[in-house]
Amino acid sequence: xxxxxxxxxxxxxxxxxxxxxxxxxxxxxxxxxxxxxxxxxxxxxxxxxxxxxxxxxxxxxxxxxxxxxxxxxxxxxxxxxxxxxxxxxxxxxxxxxxxxxxxxxxxxxxxxxxxxxxxxxxxxxxxxxxxxxxxxxxxxxxxxxxxxxxx
Numbered sequence: 001x002x003x004x005x006x007x008x009x010x011x012x013x014x015x016x017x018x019x020x021x022x023x024x025x026x027x028x029x030x031x032x033x034x035x036x037x038x039x040x041x042x043x044x045x046x047x048x049x050x051x052x053x054x055x056x057x058x059x060x061x062x063x064x065x066x067x068x069x070x071x072x073x074x075x076x077x078x079x080x081x082x083x084x085x086x087x088x089x090x091x092x093x094x095x096x097x098x099x100x101x102x103x104x105x106x107x108x109x110x111x112x113x114x115x116x117x118x119x120x121x122x123x124x125x126x127x128x129x130x131x132x133x134x135x136x137x138x139x140x141x142x143x144x145x146x147x148x149x150x151x
Contacts, residue, residue: 013047014066021066024048028073 014021020041027037034052038045055067082099089095100106116135118128 012062013044014051015062017043021069025069025073028070029076031077 020043024037024041024043027040028034032040034048035045038048051063051066052070055063055065055070058064058067085095085099089099114135
């Protein structure tokens with residue numbers, strides 16, 4: 001009677017490289033891109049993207065665990081830098097401005113500079129006054145301006 005074969009499922013690429021995975025996650029926590037973190041860890045970039053994609057779709061399993069570790073590392077990096085910005089905001093208004101702009105969309109409204117060039121030699125005073133009135137009317141308009149006659 002032949003001996004029973006032992007079931008020895010093949011380990012996945014990531015399961016067979018736990019130290020490399022740790023190095024990859026560590027590099028992500030420090031702000032490395034996926035490409036540079038994969039290079040640092042000696043892992044294939046395409047496999048990393050494939051496993052992240054699979055992990056995003058799974059509810060449990062090795063790919064989901066890897067995806068969760070990656071997201072946790074990215075979140076840790078973000079919070080680390082937000083804490084630095086919050087601390088800086090105590091002494092520097094620009095840090096507070098950054099938070100208001102990035103988190104709440106509070107972007108200052110700048111009025112564009114307008115430059116008017118007039119060829120005085122060929123200018124007619126009445127014509128200039130009419131053009132100035134039109135320009136003043138344009139400045140008071142709200143919303144987009146559509147010039148139908150424009151070619």
